[in-house]
Amino acid sequence: MAWHEWPLMMFTVLAQTSVGSFLVLGGILLSGQLSLNEETRLHKAMFFLWALMGLGFMASTAHLGSPLRAVNALNQLGSSWLSNEIFFGSLFFAAGGFYWLLSILNKGSVQARKGLLAAAMLMGIVFMYAMIKVYLIDTVPTWNNMFTPLGFILTMLLSGLLFAQLLLAGAQSKLTGLYKILPIAGAAAAVISLVVTVLQMIDLSSINSAVTAASGIIDNMQQLQLIRGALMLAALALWFKPLITKNKPTTLLLVPAFVLIFVSEFIARGIFYGLHMTIGM
């Protein structure tokens, strides 16, 4: 585990959660299936989405040795994926945030707001793409493989979908169909995530430098993965409970479910950073 990378663990998981849920909610908003009141309540609930994203950005600066120079991070826009990530992350935050502000304040034309929303969603996707590219470093064999995009996208799905549902529930949305689709999609993501994890653990044994064997970097890997899987299943159980008991999902149920899935993904990200090694020393 790489606890010392907590700022990056926070940033990436929170960003993926925000973007994931924003894409879901944005899609719903664009589809026009919500009543005006629902929309207003959802916009209010989306405050927490930006709070998470803001928290993520704040955490990310804690990773910097010289946060006052943070603006220099944009110097290599185009050639450095880290610059790109920060740039598109900022655009996503700005466009989405602006859309949200206009919506809350009920300013601007609907058309313009929708355009802004669509643009923010696009920025979110590019942001996520850049974030994946940041870690596809050809000298870091434990990152430079399909498990990095898979892991990141699965976080978007698992944590993002659940968070989207939490906000929808908070907004007292009446889209009952979604209350079925989202947990099922989440469950599918969880199954994929567990399969991917097993595949990755197998793959690790084939990654070696003369100095480091990837399979040996994290001492308590099995333990961590078990905890992580258990947390994920517990979150799923809470998420599915309303479906089984045929009740409406409540925030009271979804908040702990989200906390569980977040911690689970946080541990997974800790493992990810902990697996850092290079092809050399």
Added chain:
Amino acid sequence: MKQYGFYIDSSKCTGCKTCQLSCKDNKDLDIGVNFRRVYEYAGGDWLKEGEIYRQSVYSYYLSIACNHCDQPACTKVCPSGAMHKRDDGFVVVDEKVCIGCKYCSMACPYGAPQYNEEKGHMIKCDGCYERVAQGMQPVCVGSCPLRALEFGPIAELRDKYGTNADVAPLPSSLTTKPNIVIKQNRNARPTDDQSGHLANPKEV
């Protein structure tokens, strides 16, 4: 474009670390910060036959600083541009620009860029480019009691000593194209070797 490089004679290197310490003295580096690092690679087996033993033990040292690569992994990921390759080929971090995000150290397979907690940014071997511009050798090279290090235009070093830059525990030179030439120790193992181990992990 000019390009300098190091010649590292691992057959002569005794792992004495004078290169590392002379650098540290000159650059005033503290504990834990090593622009030049000396890797001890060791391996081999023992077999007990009653009271006697047979063995196949080996070890060798490799002194590595920054290899001022043609395709540096560090500059590729650097978001601020602080990590850059100069016209004279040295890969140097502009300490006034670096934000301390540490991605260069994650990417470099040679451990060259190092994060300095106190300064809040990265520091690394600059090849003593100021000395070199004055016609002097980098401090480490001139310090070597075994004369196992040489410095010069990489083309000249390659003419003199060949082009090998591959030996365990280094990664394949194809990835970043390091500007080093390595004379192998008799015990040398290939880059992807799995028989030995890094014997002094605390020291590098």
Added chain:
Amino acid sequence: MKINLKSLLNPQIDRRGFLKSSALFTGVATVTAGLTLPFKTTKVQAAAQAKPENKEKVVWSACTVNCGSRCPLKMHVENGEIKWVDTDNSGSDNYGEHQVRACLRGRSMRRRVYNPDRLKYPMKRIGKRGEGKFKRITWDEAFTDIAASITSIKKDYGNEAIYLNYGTGTLGGTVTKSWPPGGSLLARLMNLNGGYLNHYGDYSSAQIAEGLSHTYGGWANNNSPSDLENSKLIVQFGNNPAETRMSGGGVIHHFMEGKAKSNARLIVVDPRYTDTAGGREDQWIPIRPGTDTAFIAAMAHVMITENLVDQAFLDKYCVGYDEKTLPESAPAKSDYKSYILGLGEDTVEKTPEWASKITGIPADIIIKAAREIGSTKPCAVIQGWGIQRTANGEIASRAVAMLSLLTGNVGINGGGSGAREGGSSIPFVRFPTLQNPVEASIPMFLWTDAIVRGPEMTAVKDGIRGKDKLDVPIKFIWNYAGNCIINQHSDINRTHDILQDESACEMIVVIDNHMTSSAKYADIVLPDLTTSEQSDFCMDASAGNMPYFIFASQVIKPQFEAKSIYDICTGLADKLGVKDAFTEGRDQEGWLRHLYQQTRAQDPSLPEFEAMRKQGIYKRLVKDHFVAYQDFRNDPKANPLSTPSGKIEIYSEKLAELAETWVLAKDEVIHPLPVYAPNFEGWEDSKQGNYPLQLTGFHYKSRTHSTYGNVSLLQDAAPQEMWINPMDAQGRGINNGDLIRIFNDRGELHIAAKVTPRILPGVVALGEGAWYAPDGQKIDHGGCINVLTTQRPSPLAKGNPQHTNLVDVQLVNKV
């Protein structure tokens, strides 16, 4: 015991940080409020007094420690502060007229000079010995107290009770020379005051100095390492110049370049796979410590039975190889050949199979090595001092020489004597230290015994020289630039107990740069200058065929109240009423000029004084390699050796006589031949009892003995750790880096384990010289080997068997 309550309670002293509990092993002087270290800071205290010069200047200095090399340092100074340390990088670097490049330690000299452990003022002990509690006193108080103590001890016990302890921290200096004791300024001071109890031998080479002198007569020499360019085969016995003589102008450079020229094959015999080996060897023969004599006897067996010995050489130059050349006094069949073939007293044939069980070396490897050594000429056999620093080191050192003798390699280019490397030197007039009126001399290793039972110590029991027995115990100890009061002397816990009795040894004066563990046991501590703070001529390096000397100029002003040894002795001479006789009207600079003038009078080719100061180093290129015993080889009649027979004595009548007359324990052996005898506490003993592992020390690159041991950068670069083979580690649950305890009946220390295949199973190794750092329970956490070593001396030299120890190892903590 007197305790100065007033000082104890004086808050002013407390504030200055001079009182520190000894429980904190960081040492008394680590909290030194007034000291600003010029690292990572721009403000420098020393600069406050100096006039701002701004311009960087470069001043030649030197590293004068006891590594066997000697290095010039070029100090870059700004505003009275050393900014960085360069070395000899002037002129050509072609081998033969090469630069003398300092090792990692010399390059770290700045951190010794500006070390937080620096002694700043004279101090007087106020706690128990070893507690490290001192109060600051003036120089005048210090001189007065010391002079009074000398006077009273002289009156009560005579000068024989005043001892100059072994110390080699500045043995490379001329004015500052700390060893041999008779060559130091303290000797001059004491010789003007009735003399002192001298010692002979040294912790480095006591057993070989004595042992091999019986073979070759006097100090046994060997060819210079540069002569390896003429060798076809090199055999290194326990010799590891890559870690012991690391200078770029020293043995390792000559070894490497000489070997490169001749492309000679290399066999390394050592329990550790050393850095000298490290891929440069053609064969590493790991051997159990203390069993080299058996290995050599078995090789002799192969050479004799396969007719590989140089019979003509043995007949002409040696005594006692076979019955032909045995002296008349020797019994029948007491020759070496008879011993090997099992025809002698013990009737055991020294076959490879016999030796393989003792040494751990497979018989086929013994046979192969014997054939190779016996049939490759010239062959250079060289021994380091590790083999002889053992319980039977005298015999072992003579045994190694047997390989050179059996093969007739002595006195020829590319060959050698089997002793340690020799070399050329430039004659230099040393500081005259006058005649010592006291004739008694003790083995340096027995000074603790001389405190406890001085008058019981005799010539035949304890190796007392100059008289039959000591008359008085040691009452006063001078300890200059040495750490043998505690750190480097064996069995620290015994020494500690002996020194606790303040009525036994009444006064210990330590003169040093840093608060060493020895300084903590001092009654009075005097702060000495480092080489950087004074001028001196520096020399005495093993430098092959390119000898040199260095003029070290004063680089910076004396730090704090520290004084040079010359000024310290002058101050004391004043109190003792012999100042004029001591100084002869000169100051330190005056003496340097005087000594150099005398040296130049002998050798006018040397540069003038001022030119020398400017050029810093003077090198002389000696065309011919030094070949030990070449004259003797060419004409043994005209150039006899200084042995009783004038020949090389394989059988020594003198040793036969000592074996008869000296008082020895049952398990101690003095023998006219280099015969195998198990060491006390050797491998044979490891098979019974509680301690199954043999522990050997080695010289570690982060220190020269204990000097530089407090430089944090070096500790970081080469951390103290104990080597252990995976076979031994596995059963004990120890992984690389784990914290372990090493212990025996004498003591215990905790340190990290280096689990490495580079050491023979059954053997563990610990670099000597780490600074002793005990906790309240007498457990050392610094990794100082001497909490485990014994004070029992070797039989003949009465030397330190510090590589002969049995211990066990256990896991303390996982990393």
